Amino acid sequence: MRRKLAAGNWKMNGDASLLGELAQLAGQQSDTGPEILICPPHTLLAHAVSVTDGSPVGIGGQDCHAAETGAHTGDVSAPMIAATGAQAVIVGHSERRTDHHETNADVRAKVKAAWAAGLTAILCIGESEDERMGDSTLEIIADQLHASAPDGTTGDNTVIAYEPIWAIGTGRVPTLEQIIETHDMLRDELVGRFGPEAMTIRLLYGGSVKPNNAADIFTADNVDGALVGGASLAAADFQPIIDALAAS
Ligand code: PGA
16 A cells, blocks of 8 residues: 655745754654655755654655756755755756756656665646646646656655646645546556556645645545645644545
8 A cells, every 4th residue: 555645845944943843743743644754945954854863754855956966056966965864855846847947857867866866756747727727737747747757766766746836835726526637647647657566656736735625635546645835834734734644
């Protein structure tokens, strides 16, 4: 059975005071609940690893460069993230694809860099509002999936996060039927390409997941958890989402 995963993406938020929230979150988890991953800014990675040490909460980065080292001012490589004790890294988030013009080929290279450093890649895909309105969602995200996921993708090295761009930070979420449709299609595409083993690849939904809508979203068979932005910043908001996932 796929282990459920509640992942938090702090984005460009968080200072040392948020580490108190993280310590609280880590202290209140049981070993039998869903897997939990928090992705703070790079500046807090090592601190976050130390305050969650020995707890069921894992730590991840939010992006990595495709190269291991080199003349890339301001960038951080996957081995550097791994050296902090982090175990995962988000790649291909729509904010990176938009703000930094990252292509599917760029994202695929980052996934491979993550794997080479021993990190799990949390690979994000999702359609824009225009693409949703134009009825091309399934085609667009299938293309993104295949172009961004390298050969060799498995349930051990990769998690796929489906995040409709128009749902991120807006308070708008797709209908449950739309979430089921996209996640079922993604599962079929993964199994078609990687074989029956792809049943173990976790598929997260992301985009305005909140305590009041999480339980409904988690009823979908091929939703194995969530990638949560705003509601991952406070333990009081994230915990009910973790609890809804545990109960699903
Ligand atoms: P949100 O962000 O939960 O604040 O909508 C989700 C994400 O971008 O990962």
